[in-house]
Amino acid sequence: MYQEVIRLIERAGVAFPPLGNGVSQAAIENAETVLGFALPKSYKWWLLNYGGGQIQADIVYGLDENGMGRPDLIELAHMNEQDGLYDRERIVFCMGNAENFVFDTENLDKNGEYAILLHEISGGEEIPYAASFVEFLQRRITEVCRA
Known part of the structure; x- marks a missing residue:
């Protein structure tokens, strides 16, 4: 499954660091401690391998492990x-122009994944978008980059 995503990222020219330039396991464990919940399995894979980046204009938040001012989850x-925008049950991990994508931390599946919701900012509506972070990557890259 991850090999397909790696090929898609490379083919689409997504603005992620080169594969293998992610954050450390210690940074991920610290994030989970600070946030108070486990991060999804495929998001942790992405953090370890990429650490952050953009899909066209969409900022995909990673971890700013070295304090360099990178978008930090x-x-x-x-x-x-x-600011009262989202509570702990809805963690924004990707921001677009008119929508945000959130982890629904109330719904952890047996594979260690949270459902991904698309939150339309103007209407306030939350729409199911993907069953996992890796599925989000596949769908969003394909939609936005026409890969």
């Missing part, structure tokens, strides 16, 4: 919670 979650 923990920082975004804290800002959203402080």
